[in-house]
Structures are given as C-alpha cells and as structure tokens.
Amino acid sequence: MTLNVIPQPNKVNFFGGEIKASELAVEYKLDETLGEEAYIIDIQNNRAIITSKGERGRYYADITYMKLAEKGTLPLCRIVDEPAYSYRGFMIDSARHMQTIDEIKKYILAAAEFKFNVFHWHLCDDQGWRIECESYPELIKVGAYRDCHGFRSQDAREYGGYYTKDEIRDIIEFCKERYIEVIPEIDMPGHTTAIVASYPNLSCRGVKVPVQTDGGIFKDILCAGKEEVYEFCFKLLNEICELFPSKRIHIGGDEAPKARWCNCEKCQAKIKEEGLKDEEQLQGYFTNRIVDYLEKEKGMEVFAWNETLNSGIVKDSVVVCDWMDRSNKCEEYANKGGKIIAEDFYHYYLDYPYGMTPLKKTYGYSPLLEKLDKKGRENVLGVETPIWTEYVEDFDRMCYMCFPRLIACGESGWTREENKNYKSFRDRLYTYKGRLLSYGVKMAEDKEWDPSLLIRTRDMLKRLKDMLNPRAISVFLFPNKDD
Ligand code: ACM
Ligand code: ZN
Numbered sequence: 001m002t003l004n005v006i007p008q009p010n011k012v013n014f015f016g017g018e019i020k021a022s023e024l025a026v027e028y029k030l031d032e033t034l035g036e037e038a039y040i041i042d043i044q045n046n047r048a049i050i051t052s053k054g055e056r057g058r059y060y061a062d063i064t065y066m067k068l069a070e071k072g073t074l075p076l077c078r079i080v081d082e083p084a085y086s087y088r089g090f091m092i093d094s095a096r097h098m099q100t101i102d103e104i105k106k107y108i109l110a111a112a113e114f115k116f117n118v119f120h121w122h123l124c125d126d127q128g129w130r131i132e133c134e135s136y137p138e139l140i141k142v143g144a145y146r147d148c149h150g151f152r153s154q155d156a157r158e159y160g161g162y163y164t165k166d167e168i169r170d171i172i173e174f175c176k177e178r179y180i181e182v183i184p185e186i187d188m189p190g191h192t193t194a195i196v197a198s199y200p201n202l203s204c205r206g207v208k209v210p211v212q213t214d215g216g217i218f219k220d221i222l223c224a225g226k227e228e229v230y231e232f233c234f235k236l237l238n239e240i241c242e243l244f245p246s247k248r249i250h251i252g253g254d255e256a257p258k259a260r261w262c263n264c265e266k267c268q269a270k271i272k273e274e275g276l277k278d279e280e281q282l283q284g285y286f287t288n289r290i291v292d293y294l295e296k297e298k299g300m301e302v303f304a305w306n307e308t309l310n311s312g313i314v315k316d317s318v319v320v321c322d323w324m325d326r327s328n329k330c331e332e333y334a335n336k337g338g339k340i341i342a343e344d345f346y347h348y349y350l351d352y353p354y355g356m357t358p359l360k361k362t363y364g365y366s367p368l369l370e371k372l373d374k375k376g377r378e379n380v381l382g383v384e385t386p387i388w389t390e391y392v393e394d395f396d397r398m399c400y401m402c403f404p405r406l407i408a409c410g411e412s413g414w415t416r417e418e419n420k421n422y423k424s425f426r427d428r429l430y431t432y433k434g435r436l437l438s439y440g441v442k443m444a445e446d447k448e449w450d451p452s453l454l455i456r457t458r459d460m461l462k463r464l465k466d467m468l469n470p471r472a473i474s475v476f477l478f479p480n481k482d483d
Pocket of ligand 1: 254255305323
C-alpha cells in the first residue's frame with residue numbers, strides 16, 4: 001500500500017481505517033535526534049502528531065500532510081520519513097532564453113511541492129550574460145544581448161536582458177522560504193562567448209566576437225595563459241559571492257574546446273611554465289586556481305561539470321556533476337572519496353523530447369551507478385535535473401518539457417530505490433495536475449510522455465522536429481545501454 005503523495009514516504013505503517021481531516025487536531029513536537037529534513041506523522045485517536053527536529057522537517061511534513069488531507073479523509077497511519085539524498089536539485093538555463101521572475105517563481109513552487117532543495121541557476125553562456133554586474137559593466141551592455149531571438153528560426157529580432165540584483169535577491173528569498181538553496185553557475189573557461197564579446201582581451205586572440213545566436217560549442221573561450229583572465233574571474237566571483245548567500249558555487253567547466261589554446265603563445269607559455277602535459281591539463285590548472293581562490297578566499301564549496309575530471313589533476317574537493325561521462329571517471333572519483341551529483345543526459349535532461357526520454361526512463365534511473373563501490377555510493381550527494389533552453393523559448397514549452405519528468409527526478413531524490421514503483425508513481429501523478437495548475441504550471445498530457453499510448457502521425461512529426469538539435473542527434477549516434 002502506498003500513500004497518495006509524491007515523493008513516496010520511505011516508511012509507512014497503516015493501522016487500518018480512515019479519519020476525516022476536519023476531525024483531526026494537528027499537534028507539533030520537536031525531537032533533537034531526527035535529521036534536519038526528517039519528520040514523523042502519526043495519525044490516530046483524532047490527533048495528527050507531527051514531529052521534527054525543527055522548522056525544516058516540519059515544512060516537509062506539512063507538504064505531505066496537506067497533500068494527504070486534500071481529499072478530506074486521511075488514513076490512520078504512522079509515517080517515518082527522511083530523504084534518500086541530501087541534494088535534490090533542479091537547474092534552469094536562463095542564458096539561452098530567459099524566464100520572467102514570476103515564471104521562475106511558478107517553477108520553484110512546483111519543484112518545492114516535490115521536496116527539491118537546490119535551485120542551480122545557469123546564468124551565463126555563449127548566448128547571453130544575465131546578472132547585473134558592477135565590476136564589469138560591459139557584461140550587461142554587450143554580453144546580455146544577441147542579434148536573434150529563437151535559435152532554430154534565427155529570427156532577426158534582438159534578444160536579451162538580465163536580472164537585476166534585486167530580482168535575484170527576490171528569487172533567493174522566495175527559495176529560502178521553501179528551504180531551497182540557490183547555487184549560481186558561472187561557466188568557465190568554455191561557454192564564455194558572452195564574456196569575451198564584452199571583453200575581447202580575455203580571449204586568446206583578443207578579437208571582437210558577437211554573442212552567439214545559435215546552440216553549440218564555440219571556440220573563443222577564456223585564455224588560460226593571460227594573468228588578466230584570472231584577475232577578471234576573481235573580481236567577478238567576488239561580486240557573485242556577495243550576491244548569493246549560498247556557500248556553494250558552480251563554475252561550469254564543460255565543453256571547453258582547446259583549438260584557441262593550442263595556437264596561443266600565452267597558453268603555450270603557461271603550459272611550459274607550470275610543467276603541464278597538454279591543453280587538457282591547462283584546463284585542470286585553470287580550474288584549480290579558481291577553486292583555490294573560492295575555497296581559500298571565500299570559503300566556498302565548488303561544483304563543476306564532469307569534464308573537469310579529464311585533466312586528471314583537479315582538486316578532489318570539487319563536487320562533480322555527472323552529465324555525460326563515457327569513461328566512468330565520476331565513479332572512480334567517487335570511489336576515491338570525491339563527491340558527485342547524478343545529472344545524466346540520457347535520463348535527466350528535460351529539454352530532450354519525450355520520444356527519446358519518456359517518463360518511465362527518467363523515473364527508472366538510479367544514481368547509484370554500476371561501478372560505484374560501497375564508499376563511492378556514499379559519495380553520491382544526490383540528483384539534479386536541468387532544463388536547457390536553446391529550444392525552449394517560452395514558459396509553456398518549459399512546463400511541457402519538465403512536467404512530469406522533473407517530478408520523477410524528485411521522487412528519486414527523496415524515496416529510496418526499494419520504495420519506488422513506477423505504476424504507483426503514475427497513479428499518484430494524476431492527482432497533482434490541478435495543484436500544479438494552481439501554481440501556473442501545466443503538465444504535459446500522458447500521450448506525450450508515455451510511448452505505449454497511441455502516437456498519432458502528427459505527434460510523430462512534431463517529435464521528429466524536436467529532435468533536430470545537435471545533442472539529440474548525438475544520442476542516436478551514441479545511444480546508452482538502456483535506450
Ligand atoms: C552540459 O550539458 N554541457 C553540462
Ligand atoms: Zn590563450
């Protein structure tokens with residue numbers, strides 16, 4: 001038997017029978033011995049006793065209780081619950097296409113319902129810089145604007161903008177009320193066209209490049225040989241660390257092509273000077289300098305994408321986000337004591353069509369990868385599901401792509417694997433439709449995310465069109481084993 005709630009609580013004893021919500025007196029108790037996020041709900045003898053260590057556990061208990069009470073009666077039962085993972089994240093890419101502050105709040109409300117506790121905010125990329133910045137004003141004058149609106153259509157309207165610091169603080173506060181931590185990402189040294197468009201001297205060639213108007217991987221990245229680049233990063237990160245209260249920060253590190261570094265005198269001189277093997281190790285050196293600065297000067301914990309492990313020399317204090325690791329480096333890293341987050345492209349990338357990543361596949365993903373040993377499994381901090389927005393231009397589309405798959409990731413973050421069940425999840429999911437709508441989030445219909453339902457030709461064509469983006473094609477060239 002399960003409770004009609006997502007994520008499914010980890011332990012429930014049913015005593016038999018039900019009671020009307022209106023007949024229950026709710027009482028709150030504290031228990032120092034419980035974990036921060038744990039809670040107990042005891043429903044018997046006309047009382048619902050909610051026990052937690054403090055406010056945070058009580059917040060999760062209340063979410064569970066309110067959902068159970070929705071239908072007017074509650075089962076007599078004892079729920080003893082705490083999350084499988086301490087990190088349960090969702091990522092929004094506001095660089096390729098921005099969302100309004102109100103839209104982001106709607107998304108946060110929906111994510112909070114499923115007990116997510118981290119909002120990883122991807123705020124800059126090749127196609128736009130999105131944070132008000134005083135240290136480097138060209139970032140918002142130049143880097144925040146590009147010459148075209150939609151990538152696929154390449155329509156010639158200018159596109160751009162950025163979030164003011166007050167707007168960002170508003171989101172941080174909104175999240176805090178829901179026990180969600182906001183972790184900003186400043187991607188470097190790659191995915192930095194918006195930065196080098198604003199300050200061309202920060203690239204190897206020093207030539208003016210436009211902010212990109214299409215998806216992809218671009219060569220004009222930050223030069224790792226120029227000292228002024230490190231000074232730029234440190235000063236910029238000072239401002240970011242001042243704005244965001246979190247002691248965790250993401251510095252990207254993904255998809256950094258080395259073409260410019262190979263032909264740059266300064267990058268080559270740095271390789272020699274530091275005794276590095278090649279450009280890959282130069283990225284390791286670059287990352288370590290940034291990580292050192294953030295750790296020592298700012299007391300931060302640093303997150304980075306899994307490419308950061310390619311150099312083999314990156315500090316083992318970095319939390320690695322595993323999105324596309326074809327050579328099991330993340331497992332090795334975790335087995336040796338490094339912390340990782342499961343963010344797998346094939347299961348958790350919500351911008352890919354349902355035809356490629358149906359709900360069941362997202363739900364079935366286990367962050368406990370095959371090659372993890374006992375210690376490695378303990379080093380999986382949790383899960384995260386991103387929505388990249390190259391081809392997600394508006395909020396309706398974003399909701400369609402993310403809901404219900406985000407909810408599946410939410411259940412995997414909280415509910416231990418032995419307590420998960422797809423069929424039950426599907427049944428519970430339907431009961432959330434109205435609640436999500438009340439937050440302003442419209443979930444995709446089941447014929448979209450369930451390939452076993454009849455697919456009409458028109459839908460098939462729509463899906464094929466969705467697949468015409470470069471990373472979707474890569475999935476067909478390099479399918480993973482459970483495709
Ligand atoms: C990524 O998708 N490049 C992290
Ligand atoms: Zn260079």
